[in-house]
Amino acid sequence: MIVRWGALQMERLSNVICGIAFVVGLVLIDQLVKYWVLEALDTDQVVSLLPWLHLYRVWNSGVAFSLFASQDSTAVMLLLLITGGLLVALWGYCLQMLVYSKNLHRTMVLLLLCAGGFANWIDRVMYGAVLDYIYLHYSGWYWPTIFNLADVYISIGCVYYLYVACFHVEPAAVRVLSSKGAA
Helix, strand or coil: CCCCCCHHHHHHHHHHHHHHHHHHHHHHHHHHHHHHHHHHCCCCCEEEEECCEEEEEEEECCCHHHCCCCCCHHHHHHHHHHHHHHHHHHHHHHHHHHHHCCCHHHHHHHHHHHHHHHHHHHHHHHHCCEEEEEEEEECCEECCCCECHHHHHHHHHHHHHHHHHHCCCCCCCCCCCECCECC
16 A cells, blocks of 8 residues: 655654654753763862853752652652653643644744753653753852753743743744745
8 A cells, every 4th residue: 555645744744853853852962961971070070161150060869949859769759750751741742733733932842841851851760860060150149059951951941931922922833844845
């Protein structure tokens, strides 16, 4: 049986492939940077990159802002299962958006949230904690937490969502290939 795909099916497939490549690429960048930090820095070692930006290797066994860091192994395993399930559900919704949605902004928010979530979840599965290493301060002002690149993905996704919601940005069509010709 020969299946002939039309332009719409090819466009949807292209959207999914690009979305998957985007998330996998961001997760790989995050994991490569974390690998470098693990190899290059000792625990509690500080490396100054700029006067306001330091690398400082710490393990976060909790969630955002180290909440729940002192929980027992059963609670940690439950948290791991719940976050894994939520990530799979979010990823499924994201794939659906890539196939059927015409709203690029909402899709990009979901892709960024998935990339950050998966990257930190991989750490939690592999090490039992998330590796954080970015430490910001300026002139006596300190960012309240040390964070990592995956946290940046999540933060950018949230700020992007607020921008789109507050300023009523019109949905941009998700189009990798144009049905009127090559993009």
